[in-house]
Each structure stands twice: as C-alpha cells, then as structure tokens.
Amino acid sequence: xxxxxxxxxxxxxxxxxxxxxxxxxxxxxxxxxxxxxxxxxxxxxxxxxxxxxxxxxxxxxxxxxxxxxxxxxxxxxxxxxxxxxxxxxxxxxxxxxxxxxxxxxxxxxxxxxxxxxxxxxxxxxxxxxxxxxxxxxxxxxxxxxxxxxxxxxxxxxxxxxxxxxxxxxxxxxxxxxxxxxxxxxxxxxxxxxxxxxxxxxxxxxxxxxxxxxxxxxxxxxxxxxxxxxxxxxxxxxxxxxxxxxxxx
Numbered sequence: 001x002x003x004x005x006x007x008x009x010x011x012x013x014x015x016x017x018x019x020x021x022x023x024x025x026x027x028x029x030x031x032x033x034x035x036x037x038x039x040x041x042x043x044x045x046x047x048x049x050x051x052x053x054x055x056x057x058x059x060x061x062x063x064x065x066x067x068x069x070x071x072x073x074x075x076x077x078x079x080x081x082x083x084x085x086x087x088x089x090x091x092x093x094x095x096x097x098x099x100x101x102x103x104x105x106x107x108x109x110x111x112x113x114x115x116x117x118x119x120x121x122x123x124x125x126x127x128x129x130x131x132x133x134x135x136x137x138x139x140x141x142x143x144x145x146x147x148x149x150x151x152x153x154x155x156x157x158x159x160x161x162x163x164x165x166x167x168x169x170x171x172x173x174x175x176x177x178x179x180x181x182x183x184x185x186x187x188x189x190x191x192x193x194x195x196x197x198x199x200x201x202x203x204x205x206x207x208x209x210x211x212x213x214x215x216x217x218x219x220x221x222x223x224x225x226x227x228x229x230x231x232x233x234x235x236x237x238x239x240x241x242x243x244x245x246x247x248x
Contacts, residue, residue, distance in 0.1 A: 014147045015172040015212030023205040024094060025087075030157050030205055034231060036083055037114060037157075043079060044116060052121035056080055056113020058234070058248050063139035073110050080111045087233070088112060091153070095237050095246050098209060099151055102243040109140070109247035112235030114157070122160060122224045129218040131188050133173045134210060137238050137247075147172065147212030149239035154210075156202040160228035165219030166200045166208060173213040191215060202232075 025033065037055055044053040047061060054061065057076035063069060080088065088105075091112050096103035105111060123129060134152040138144060156164060169191050171179075179185045184194065199219055202208060210216070221230070237244040 014174060015210070015214040017166070017168060017200060017214055017216075018209045018211070019200065019203070019206055020098065020209065022207070024090060024155060024207050025157070025205045027205070033084070033087060034158050037116065037231060040079070040083060049121040051118025053116040053118075054113055055116060056248060057110040058113060059110060059136040059139050062110070063136070066140075069140075070108065073108065076113065077105075077111045080113060091155070091233065091235060092246060094207065095151065095153065095235070095244055099237060099239065099244045101239070103237065103246050104243055106245050106247055109245070112153075112233055112246065112248050115230075115232045115234055117230040119160070119224045119226050119228050122164075122228070122230050123218065123220040124162065124222070124224055125220055127165075127167050127217055127220040129167075131169075131191060131215060131217045133176075133213040133215060134236055135173065135213055136236060142238060145238060150212055151237040151244065152210040153233075153235050153237070154202070154208045155233040156204050156206070156208075156231075157233055158229055158231040159202060159204055160221050160224045160230055162222035162224055164202045164221055164230050164232075166202065166216055167197050167219040168200065168214050168216040169195045169198065171195070171215055173215070176215060188215075 040055060044055055046053055057072045062072050088111060092103050092105070135144065154166070176188065176191070179194070185191065200208065235246055235248045237246045
C-alpha cells in the first residue's frame with residue numbers, strides 16, 4: 001500500500017506513507033526479537049503511562065535536558081548494539097535500499113529502538129494519542145530538509161489480537177503551518193474538525209514508511225486482551241549529501 005497526497009489540488013507531492021510489500025523479519029525472527037526485548041525488561045524506560053515504555057533512547061523523549069543526552073545516547077547505543085546488532089544492520093540496509101544511497105548511524109544520536117505498549121496503554125476503537133510530525137531532528141539543531149530528504153520507519157514486531165494502526169491526515173507540516181498562519185486553526189488538535197481521520201493497518205514484520213513530514217499519530221486497535229502488547233521498532237533518517245543519517 002502506498003498513500004501519496006498533494007498539499008492541495010494541483011500542488012506538488014510533499015509527503016507519502018508507504019507499506020512496501022516485504023516482510024523484513026519473518027515470524028521466527030520476530031519471536032526472537034520479542035524474547036530479547038523481554039529479557040531486557042530492566043532496561044525499559046517508563047514513559048508517562050504505566051504500561052507504555054521504550055527500549056532505547058529517543059530524541060522526542062530524551063533531548064531535554066541537553067546536558068544529559070550524550071550520556072544517555074552512549075549507554076543506550078551500547079546496549080542496543082550488544083543485543084540487537086543484527087536487527088540494526090537489517091534496518092540500516094533497508095533504509096539505504098528505500099532511500100537510494102548509503103545509510104549510517106551518527107555517534108551522537110540514538111540508534112533505532114522500540115516502543116512497547118502494554119495492554120493498558122494501547123488505544124482501542126479510537127486513538128487519543130498526540131497528533132504530531134516526526135521532526136525530532138530539530139531538537140538537536142539538525143536543519144529541516146526538503147520532504148524528499150526525510151524518512152521515518154515503523155516496523156511492527158508484535159501486535160495485539162485486535163491489530164494496530166496509524167492515523168494520519170492529508171497534509172504535512174507546511175500545510176499545518178499554513179492553517180495556523182491563516183487562522184483556520186488555533187491548536188493542532190483542531191485538525192480533526194477540518195479533515196477526516198484516515199487509517200493504515202499495520203502487519204507484523206511489514207515496514208511502514210513515512211516520507212516527508214505527514215501529520216499522524218499512534219492509531220487504535222480493534223480490541224486488546226489483557227497481557228497483550230504492541231511492540232514496534234522505530235527510527236528516522238535525514239539525508240545528508242549522498243547518505244542517510246539514521247537515528248531515533
């Protein structure tokens with residue numbers, strides 16, 4: 001599945017959401033990854049909700065205070081390389097293949113990590129998660145690039161029985177800035193009053209790519225049973241010259 005949309009009728013394509021028809025990790029590999037994640041439960045970081053955690057440093061959570069970031073990145077990257085080195089290499093190769101060019105890590109930025117939603121943190125029926133863009137690069141002073149030089153990847157490793165989804169709207173960061181500038185909205189959450197919420201359903205092992213900065217949020221599941229989890233590998237990439245810098 002691929003969703004591409006212009007900012008307005010007749011406009012240029014400024015973003016895309018794609019689900020390439022590829023299984024990056026098969027069922028056995030995914031089970032092994034999940035086993036490794038749970039073996040490192042003591043390294044999970046609780047993120048607000050009691051059953052929402054991350055494994056790995058993430059700029060959107062950890063860029064502040066900046067004086068602690070370098071230490072957190074070093075510790076997180078060491079852990080992830082030790083326990084998920086093979087997984088990270090597959091992700092790096094995938095980003096290079098879909099981005100066109102080479103891809104590498106950055107020593108001062110977090111490696112790809114994992115979102116871990118327990119049953120109590122998984123939205124059901126309708127999502128109440130925050131609407132946002134994946135512009136974390138701005139938190140560490142990296143320049144905002146043109147849409148064709150920005151990528152985000154969500155790779156579902158484990159989903160609840162009711163599935164997992166991504167909510168999105170047919171506009172990107174530039175479109176939202178226009179709405180604010182013209183007074184059409186005063187708060188980003190008002191987007192839902194202007195545009196219908198659209199939804200993409202994830203498949204375990206199948207990557208979901210965002211190109212550019214589409215407006216989106218964590219989507220809901222149809223239902224969730226007690227004890228189920230939603231676990232996704234997360235990363236972003238920014239093109240610098242002929243190569244992609246991959247981070248979380």
